[in-house]
Amino acid sequence: MSAASVSGNVIRKYLPVYFVLIGIFLVEVFLSFRIAATSTLVVVLLLLAICSAGLGLMYFMHLAQERRSLFLTLIPATIFVLLMMNMFWGDSVRLLHLRSMGQ
Amino acid sequence: MSESEAAVHGHGDFLEESPYAIPSRKFTMWLFIISDAVTFGAFLMAYGYLRVGTPNWVRPFESNSVLNVIIMTVVLITSSLTMLGAVDAAKVGDKGKAMKFLFSTMALGAIFAALHLREWFELFGRGITIGSGLFGQTFFTITGLHLLHVISGVIALLVVAVKYSRGRLTPSHVETTGLYWHFVDLVWMFVVPLVYLTNIAH
Numbered sequence: 357m358s359a360a361s362v363s364g365n366v367i368r369k370y371l372p373v374y375f376v377l378i379g380i381f382l383v384e385v386f387l388s389f390r391i392a393a394t395s396t397l398v399v400v401l402l403l404l405a406i407c408s409a410g411l412g413l414m415y416f417m418h419l420a421q422e423r424r425s426l427f428l429t430l431i432p433a434t435i436f437v438l439l440m441m442n443m444f445w446g447d448s449v450r451l452l453h454l455r456s457m458g459q
Numbered sequence: 460m461s462e463s464e465a466a467v468h469g470h471g472d473f474l475e476e477s478p479y480a481i482p483s484r485k486f487t488m489w490l491f492i493i494s495d496a497v498t499f500g501a502f503l504m505a506y507g508y509l510r511v512g513t514p515n516w517v518r519p520f521e522s523n524s525v526l527n528v529i530i531m532t533v534v535l536i537t538s539s540l541t542m543l544g545a546v547d548a549a550k551v552g553d554k555g556k557a558m559k560f561l562f563s564t565m566a567l568g569a570i571f572a573a574l575h576l577r578e579w580f581e582l583f584g585r586g587i588t589i590g591s592g593l594f595g596q597t598f599f600t601i602t603g604l605h606l607l608h609v610i611s612g613v614i615a616l617l618v619v620a621v622k623y624s625r626g627r628l629t630p631s632h633v634e635t636t637g638l639y640w641h642f643v644d645l646v647w648m649f650v651v652p653l654v655y656l657t658n659i660a661h
Binding site: 374402413425430445 | 478479480481486489490493496497500501504507508509511512513514525528529532533536537539540542543544546547638641642644645648649651652653656657659661
């Protein structure tokens with residue numbers, strides 16, 4: 357097999373992932389016009405974004421093909437840090453209520 | 460191996476194999492990506508905090524902005540695909556094809572940046588700037604940080620492409636730069652829904 361034909365195959369190989377990513381994004385756009393409640397919309401969009409990011413991470417960045425030790429070193433710690441940041445949400449809702457009480 | 464032999468032959472035999480089985484360059488890029496992901500996470504979290512805690516949040520995006528964002532996103536995801544082609548072509552030693560894919564990726568990155576700036580100038584025209592309230596501050600900070608990453612990525616790709624074509628860099632360098640480029644794409648997948656799609660004028 358020539359070098360050129362090998363390098364052409366990778367595009368074909370990842371084309372399904374590409375179309376799934378585009379599809380997920382178009383679903384996000386569609387839902388942003390359909391769902392009026394912001395909190396519901398944010399949750400749904402975040403879940404879809406996590407799916408897209410997971411696909412990008414595993415296939416475009418080839419994390420699925422690396423050793424599991426790399427995945428276990430990087431991803432759980434990152435998720436832990438990002439989840440810990442969510443502690444602020446409660447305070448933001450409190451801020452909203454304080455503002456409405458003050459008016 | 461004695462110490463004197465190690466002094467002559469190096470310390471390779473004393474070193475354990477990397478538990479990740481990847482070059483240190485690539486692992487360093489992964490560590491950078493993780494730290495950058497947390498930075499973007501903090502910015503998006505700060506945006507969310509202000510978004511939830513502020514009544515009457517500005518929702519400036521109309522259908523033309525949404526169409527612009529759709530084009531920008533398709534362009535950026537396509538650039539990830541061309542980057543995959545560049546990395547693969549470099550790995551199999553097809554330098555000509557790798558260069559074509561690298562320049563395609565750079566062109567798509569430049570188109571993305573131009574569309575981004577067009578969006579910004581449209582908002583400036585409507586009086587929304589970084590100094591015009593919480594929406595402007597958070598929007599221009601987050602998208603500006605992302606745009607900075609895209610522009611840096613295009614410059615990095617240009618440097619790597621030129622040096623790779625002259626034989627001064629290896630396919631491993633192309634692969635490491637590719638990782639960064641995919642990360643820029645990955646961040647955009649969170650920026651669009653949170654910053655654009657939740658702020659569409661209904």
